[in-house]
Amino acid sequence: xxxxxxxxxxxxxxxxxxxxxxxxxxxxxxxxxxxxxxxxxxxxxxxxxxxxxxxxxxxxxxxxxxxxxxxxxxxxxxxxxxxxxxxxxxxxxxxxxxxxxxxxxxxxxxxxxxxxxxxxxxxxxxxxxxxxxxxxxxxxxxxxxxxxxxxxxxxxxxxxxxxxxxxxxxxxxxxxxxxxxxxxxxxxxxxxxxxxxxxxxxxxxxxxxxxxxxxxxxxxxxxxxxxxxxxxxxxxxxxxxxxxxxxxxxxxxxxxxxxxxxxxxxxxxxxxxxxxxxxxxxxxxxxxxxxxxxxxxxxxxxxxxxxxxxxxxxxxxxxxxxxxxxxxxxxxxxxxxxxxxxxxxxxxxxxxxxxxxxxxxxxxxxxxxxxxxxxxxxxxxxxxxxxxxxxxxxxxxxxxxxxxxxxxxxxxxxxxxxxxxxxxxxxxxxxxxxxxxxxxxxxxxxxxxxxxxxxxxxxxxxxxxxxxxxxxxxxxxxxxxxxxxxxxxxxxxxxxxxxxxxxxxxxxxxxxxxxxxxxxxxxxxxxxxxxxxxxxxxxxxxxxxxxxxxxxxxxxxxxxxxxxxxxxx
Amino acid sequence: xxxxxxxxxxxxxxxxxxxxxxxxxxxxxxxxxxxxxxxxxxxxxxxxxxxxxxxxxxxxxxxxxxxxxxxxxxxxxxxxxxxxxxxxxxxxxxxxxxxxxxxxxxxxxxxxxxxxxxxxxxxxxxxxxxxxxxxxxxxxxxxxxxxxxxxxxxxxxxxxxxxxxxxxxxxxxxxxxxxxxxxxxxx
Numbered sequence: 170x171x172x173x174x175x176x177x178x179x180x181x182x183x184x185x186x187x188x189x190x191x192x193x194x195x196x197x198x199x200x201x202x203x204x205x206x207x208x209x210x211x212x213x214x215x216x217x218x219x220x221x222x223x224x225x226x227x228x229x230x231x232x233x234x235x236x237x238x239x240x241x242x243x244x245x246x247x248x249x250x251x252x253x254x255x256x257x258x259x260x261x262x263x264x265x266x267x268x269x270x271x272x273x274x275x276x277x278x279x280x281x282x283x284x285x286x287x288x289x290x291x292x293x294x295x296x297x298x299x300x301x302x303x304x305x306x307x308x309x310x311x312x313x314x315x316x317x318x319x320x321x322x323x324x325x326x327x328x329x330x331x332x333x334x335x336x337x338x339x340x341x342x343x344x345x346x347x348x349x350x351x352x353x354x355x356x357x358x359x360x361x362x363x364x365x366x367x368x369x370x371x372x373x374x375x376x377x378x379x380x381x382x383x384x385x386x387x388x389x390x391x392x393x394x395x396x397x398x399x400x401x402x403x404x405x406x407x408x409x410x411x412x413x414x415x416x417x418x419x420x421x422x423x424x425x426x427x428x429x430x431x432x433x434x435x436x437x438x439x440x441x442x443x444x445x446x447x448x449x450x451x452x453x454x455x456x457x458x459x460x461x462x463x464x465x466x467x468x469x470x471x472x473x474x475x476x477x478x479x480x481x482x483x484x485x486x487x488x489x490x491x492x493x494x495x496x497x498x499x500x501x502x503x504x505x506x507x508x509x510x511x512x513x514x515x516x517x518x519x520x521x522x523x524x525x526x527x528x529x530x531x532x533x534x535x536x537x538x539x540x541x542x543x544x545x546x547x548x549x550x551x552x553x554x555x556x557x558x559x560x561x562x563x564x565x566x567x568x569x570x571x572x573x574x575x576x577x578x579x580x581x582x583x584x585x586x587x588x589x590x591x592x593x594x595x596x597x598x599x600x601x602x603x604x605x606x607x608x609x610x611x612x613x614x615x616x617x618x619x620x621x622x623x624x625x626x627x628x629x630x631x632x633x634x635x636x637x638x639x640x641x642x643x644x645x646x647x648x649x650x651x652x653x654x655x656x657x658x659x660x661x662x663x664x665x666x667x668x669x670x671x672x673x674x675x676x677x678x679x680x681x682x683x684x685x686x687x688x689x690x691x692x693x694x695x696x697x698x699x700x701x702x703x704x705x706x707x708x709x710x711x712x713x714x715x716x717x718x719x720x721x722x723x724x725x726x727x728x729x730x731x732x733x734x735x736x737x738x
Numbered sequence: 739x740x741x742x743x744x745x746x747x748x749x750x751x752x753x754x755x756x757x758x759x760x761x762x763x764x765x766x767x768x769x770x771x772x773x774x775x776x777x778x779x780x781x782x783x784x785x786x787x788x789x790x791x792x793x794x795x796x797x798x799x800x801x802x803x804x805x806x807x808x809x810x811x812x813x814x815x816x817x818x819x820x821x822x823x824x825x826x827x828x829x830x831x832x833x834x835x836x837x838x839x840x841x842x843x844x845x846x847x848x849x850x851x852x853x854x855x856x857x858x859x860x861x862x863x864x865x866x867x868x869x870x871x872x873x874x875x876x877x878x879x880x881x882x883x884x885x886x887x888x889x890x891x892x893x894x895x896x897x898x899x900x901x902x903x904x905x906x907x908x909x910x911x912x913x914x915x916x917x918x919x920x921x922x923x924x925x
Contacts, residue, residue, distance in 0.1 A: 533925075
């Protein structure tokens, strides 16, 4: 650095990782720990743990607009403004609409975080494992293509990443949601526990559990070694945590990789494409555009991990054209960009409960309760495929009475009368990946780095519509049986994307003719390129996907390095 | 672990950016005390907004709107959160409202006594269909909404009435309401 030494040698590494979010951070950690000199490319700015969390210790009254974004900013950013994270305390971690435009062939709210750590700073930290009910879904129900792996392949890697990340949970013994390596759970509220009991009384196959989450509820030596401390239940995670209480790349994998001495982190590096060498029949490096100077720089490595977040990963692969691969890297099948999917988060059901009038909660909690998928688990039982999981929470607060003005109003605002318990749930529906839901490169429009804009063409289908209706009717029934009152449901009809669980584009599979990646997340047709972020997902299941990306990444890195050592890569 | 936590906190304190709320000191007739981007208010008009805030939430044995800088929050929000048409209506309603005071008491709202201010507001709020234009009604509706929001999110309110804790520590899922201190639950 500084002496502008531009020899090829200085731009050559053992490995390159594109992206520093949840999966890129893990790739960086695993590869550097195994001794590989690794270049981590991040298109956004650097965000250092503790140092670059400007709002983390601000009180509500210290925000000029008490959290709201000014109208002008909202008008300039209609997409970002639809995301719950785009508030005064964390908007600086969300990509503004004009920073990296894309084409919406159909409406899609693409929420992104361009900085070191990516969206790992902002995620909802829910970490439920997949089971074979998920991995076997496409094969059983005849959609997409069969996953090349099963639960047994990934189970040890779930354990591996859980121990390091720190996952809080209960061992619930539910076949659809395998138990993991858990730190103690936080408490459920009275009404959450009550609902759990009534649901298991009324249904054999439905469960309400504590939602497993990436929070350190009881630090282990491995967490202290990372410099992280116990979660203090601030529930201000999206600002960056001064305790390192939740898992983010910034607090966890990136500093860990840094400590090995093997990582070179280069922020402000927009990856244009992966360079393919036709004589060597392998990728030799990546072409980077400096985000600020717009200089084109090439970096070289033996292996490349693509972790740019699902749709940007697909964009890079589509843009990596050569004589051998005129339609994008490894894309003989023509499937690159196709079968993109997401989670259906459209519906909510809420209500009130009059019981436990003498009880309440105190403090905040960074997670909630969770209802694993119960629809179509053991057999097909509805007129739609697959099913949905649900978040559930029940809490209580003081009533706000703003009647009158003057002394009366003031007295009303200072009164401490308890309101009822509020209960609420939201759906997390599996969507069926389809060839007609696809990503492509726009033919004419380019971004400021001379890279084609991503064209997104994704929409709901009839299966999704039926699932929304079923979720509303089933949760309403479960709430009714629990004696909840004032039950209301809402279908927001929000466009796909706000779930921030976009997946697919370069799916895994057994056959190069029907998939891009093999069982090791390795490109079938370009063996030294690995894709371990959301782009690899063959199907979506219902679980929040980040934990699965972490496990797939650690597993793929282990495979890649062992193949390298055997001289196979 | 304690040391880690303290170290972490110390590092954060260094970088914490507190938004500075500067109280209005000298209220010159022509010069407003707060820099606004869209609204064009002179010092008198700003004072009018301030006193309407204070009439909505007056200082008693506890702080009122002015003590909690709620009037500055109200101005900031009207300036940054409302579309131009609504801002124009706010200003129009505000000017008309002041005229109602002139008409009734022969003095501006700011010059009127606290009792007169209260009376005027009570009359309008209690008979909001009579005599009051849509502009005045909109002005007062916005004033009330923002004053309540500002007061309830002020440092005073969140430290003394409903206690906000930046670092709550333990979460309690099910405790008797009676076990809470007089201050109630922390939020």
